[in-house]
Amino acid sequence: MTGFDRTHTVNASFATNPNPPRNGARDLGQTALEWKQRLKIILCIVNGLAFIHSQNQPKNQIKDHKDIYLNVHGNVKASNIMINIDFTACLSDYGFAQLAERTEFSDTWQKKPLPYEYAYSHELLSQKSDVYNFGIILLDILGRQGMKKEEVENGEFEFIVQGKERKQAFNVLNIALSCTNSDQEARPTMKEIVIYLGDVLRVRN
Incomplete structure (x- = not known):
């Protein structure tokens, strides 16, 4: 995502690679990316989500779109992250997902764990759910697709x-x-995650 119009459209760049990389890419016959390339992709995703979450909800909702939240992505998943040849990442589907009926979101969650609150309240559109889904993407990039939090906590994770x-x-990984x-409520905000990743970049040997 490169920009948006509050009333009509989302502006996006063309991206050539539709999925974020994973450490297990070699198993799929792909070339595993270097860590600096992975980190660049992560930073792009973080900055994109932080920008979305910083938007102010208009006082007067758009006619016929009462449930549109400009400060929530609502459908953060691997297939909605486009990777350019220079390893910059773009978020897609921002805004459009919210136009669909809630019942049409089932395919979004088929291959990843549900946010805890969604399993109980069926609330899908929130910044905290965006953060949860970003954490799942981090696990995918760091480990393998479908990596579960329990596996990480049990030590079943190799760098x-x-x-x-x-x-x-x-x-x-700790951020994820x-x-x-x-x-x-214990999840960080995207603004906090931007700060945490800044600390990550300052890590020395």
Whole structure:
């Protein structure tokens, strides 16, 4: 996503690669990316979501679109992240997902855990759910697709990087675990995550 019109459209760039990379890419016959490339993709996603979450909801809702939230993405998942050839990432589906009926969102959650609050309240559109889904994407990038939080907590997780990069990856993993906390109020905001990732970039050997 490169911009949006509050009343009509979302402006986006063309992206050539439709999915974020994973450490397990070699198993799929793909070339695993370097850590700095993965980190660049993560930073793009974070900045995109932080921008969305910083938007102010208009006092007067758009006619016939009472449930549109400009400060929530609402459908953060791997297939909605487009990777350019320079490894910048763009978010797609911002705004459009909210135009669909709630019952049409079932396919979004088929291949990943549900946010804790969604399982009980069926509330899908919230910044905290965006944060949860971002945490799932981090686990995908750090480990393998479908990596569960329980596997990480049980030590079933291996980094392919060493030294400074390993320390950075470990810190990003901690961010992912915070994002997927079952208590939505304990999850960080995207603004806080931007700060945390700034600290990650300053990690030394």
